[in-house]
Amino acid sequence: MPNLSDATRARLLFGGDYNPEQWPEETWPDDVRLMKAAGVNSVTLGVFSWSELEPAPGERNFGWLDRLMDLMHENGIGVVLATPSASPPPWLGRLHPDTLPRDADGRIELWGGRQHFSHSSATYRRYAAAITEDLAARYGSHPALTMWHINNEYCTFDYGDEAAERFRNWLKARYGTLDALNTAWGTAFWSQRYDTWSGILPPRHAHYMKNPTQLLDFRRFTSDMLLECYVAERDIVRRHTPHIPVTSNFMPLWIGQDAWRWAAEEDVVSVDLYPDPRDPLGAQQGALVQDMTRSQARGPWMLMEQAAGPVNWRGVNHPKPRGLNRLWSLQAVARGADAVCYFQWRQSRQGAEKFHSGMVSHAGERGRTYQEVKQLGAELAAIGPHVSGSHSTADIAVLHDWHSWWAGVQDGRLSTEVDYPAVLRAWHRALWEAHLTTDFAHPEHDLTGYSLVIAPQLYLLTDAAIENLIAYVRQGGTLVCGFLTGVADEDDRVRPGGMDARLRDLFGIRTLHEWWPLDAGESVSCDGFDGTLWSEEIEAEPSVTETIPYKGGELDGLPAVLRKGRAWYVSTLPEPDALRELLTRVAADAQVRPVLDGLPATVEAVRRGDLLFVLNHGREPVTVPVPGTHHDLLTDTTVQDEVRLDRYGVAVLKP
Structure with a gap:
């Protein structure tokens, strides 16, 4: 199967979600100008574009995407093309209510947001397969295409009737007989024994505590149903483009997916990572997610989303101080990322995420956010040939x-x-x-x-x-x-x-x-x-x-x-x-030692391949002992026995 190296080609991917349908087409050339100036070499298109691509049932509107794919290719920017199935158009739920999920209290989750689909709905799966088929057929041979991105942040639970039927079928496959299920679930407790499969429901609202093993199996079932949705779309695009790698982005430590099992079905393991810039342990949270994602990938992985500045979903949404975006991005590279990407390219002016940052903020190209993005893009281009495809190891x-x-x-x-x-x-x-x-x-x-x-x-x-x-x-x-x-x-x-x-x-x-x-x-x-x-x-x-x-x-x-x-x-x-x-x-x-001895408390040192990444997570300058002679790829200078790092400073040392 293809992998991340097929998309990166001995470089680090740098870019993010690009949602040009939110903007007049006249802005697209300016976007490309800014992307090239920032070293962007990859954009993700189409993640939330279903209603634009299929404005009415069966209708196709691909002209705008044709022009975008051509524009990206003409300017040397690769495209991670998404299937839009994470956010069905309103007409799908209106015409087919069976595609909408129900919560544990039986309430329908309506359109107007996103992820409003039932993973068990045959109708939803049919429409998702149809738009995926047409996208793969139209763009599979386009020279801009570098990777497929299926759906987005799978995170739907469904307790509806169609999910109930699929749950029963899943249980039949797992246990075979009602006697085996009753034994596994301990239904002798509280007189819960089942005498027919049709009597089994998802763990909907109950008077008191629910059966713990029923809840456990429902979580297993949910992960498997979402995985079925992913695999169905993946197999469509693979049939058209067996040489193009496929991914879907994880949310870190989300309870609804068995990511060990999911990772085995992906060509590229990718994750979205949003530590709080005010959290004193934000860097440690990042390291945990990066270590876990690298381990799921068993090698290089993709940072699909991060924020260039503030997010919009915390109680108080703080921006990132100067240098923190660069520091955390290079931390991801140190711990195995071959792609550093963002949500999103240009900050939205409307919609639920208009206060979520972009690589180009509301301040525009003169804003600090974009200027820092430009610096990072240049540095990733410099170190990419030395690090792309290499592995981080641990004892x-x-x-x-x-x-x-x-x-x-x-x-x-x-x-x-x-x-x-x-x-x-x-x-x-x-x-x-x-x-x-x-x-x-x-x-x-x-x-x-x-x-x-x-x-x-x-x-x-x-x-x-x-x-x-x-x-x-x-x-x-x-x-x-x-x-x-x-x-x-x-x-x-x-x-x-x-x-x-x-x-x-x-x-x-x-x-x-x-x-x-x-x-x-x-x-x-x-x-x-x-x-x-x-x-x-x-x-x-x-x-x-x-x-x-x-x-x-x-x-x-x-x-x-x-x-x-x-x-x-x-x-x-x-x-x-x-x-x-x-x-x-x-x-x-156990004979396990740090990469470097005598490290200051705020400094992290990670070895990836033959490179040594030294990162200062503190707000004060530090001097770090690095015995021997090294070449700092970020400053293009020689380092002898020690390196000085400013606040949030990074050195990438090659022997």
Whole structure:
């Protein structure tokens, strides 16, 4: 299959969503002039253009897109051509109400926004396939076409009648018989046993808490139905253009997609990334998403969307300070991106996103935003030949699984204070602040290439995943698991003993007596640090190698952290400094070290191929030790033993 290198051709793609139908055609030549001045070499067309392309059922209006495709090609700008199926025209919902999704309360989600489609609607799928077929037939051989972009940010849940029928068929394929389903769902509880398939519904509004495994399966089903929509359109464009790579953009850590499974169906893995510029941990959030996307891609990936300035959907939408857009863009390149793109090219004057920034803001070409975009475009062009197609590597894997997340967010859980993404971020933050680069992996992936594996929280683990972790440790790997790991099987059935017996033996846990969740703001004292969110009443085996005990309270003297050989279990969430210190120690024991020693706290250093990226996330200048002689590709200067970085400064060093 084609991949990102087929589109980049030993350069970094730079550009963004271009929505020229929002503007008079007279502005298009000026857009091209500004694009060329900024080094833009790629634009995405047609993402939200369905009503423009098909103004009435079956009618086609391609003339404007013909002219745009030709204009881009004449000016050396490649086109990522989107199928417009994320935002159906109003006439589709009006004429075919069955294409509209329903929420869990049975309310129809009408047109007037976007993503107003039922993934299960045969009518929607038919119309989406038809417009995709015509786009692929018309533009498949156009020389401007470099990539296909299917839909946009798939994120629709549907509880309607057609979705209910497809859900039943999905369950039949998964379980085969009603007896197997009843066993998996534990329907003996609350007299929920089903005697006919037709009695099964999506988890709609109920009087009290819903069946947790029904909810888990509905999330699995939703991810699969959306994936079916993607694959159907992908296969159409592939039939016309087997040499052109295909993508669809993920939202980072969105709960509705099993992105491990989705990534396997994409030629290019792409993501949209919008950290808050006021968030002191915004760079760490970016690093987490970049590490996860690189791991899903198993190599270079595409930053499909970011903001050149403010967004418009937070309570208060702050602009990016000078230099931050450049810094975060180059951070993405350091962590594997071969494409740096934005939503959108020109800031809209009308519509719901008129206050969402563009590469060309309302201030125009003299505005700071566009001037910074020009600088970044020139720098990406300079480093592209040295970095495009190369890989970032890591000796640490952080384990993440959507099914475990889905199972862990049931209504009847022990603590709503435990938020899975927040726990994942806390553990990744500890590694990032220790200057340790990480991959992400599924718990059933081959882990043998990693010296250290971290499982922040895997509430649900399959038997295959458990055996994989045990085999990893037996083969000499170091494993650290956080609290609430290995509690349930794939049907969300609590394993005997509250944790799988194989894992208890691995960690040296004789008995897990009780879980002790903590209130908001509450902490528990341990020997040398405080724990937050959670604690557990654990009785250790005599065979454990090391323990760190709780101090005071009900758990006084019992192990908060215990280690048996190379397997660690952490039954609370240590405060940030303590978690960083613990993981730094464990990493050192596993022979994992930062790329550079002696880094200032605000500096991130990442190696990609033979290049060393050094990024200052602080607002004050710093001097960073970089032993040896290097060539800084951004300044075209020689660096000897140290490099000075201004606020938000970056150096890209080649030996």
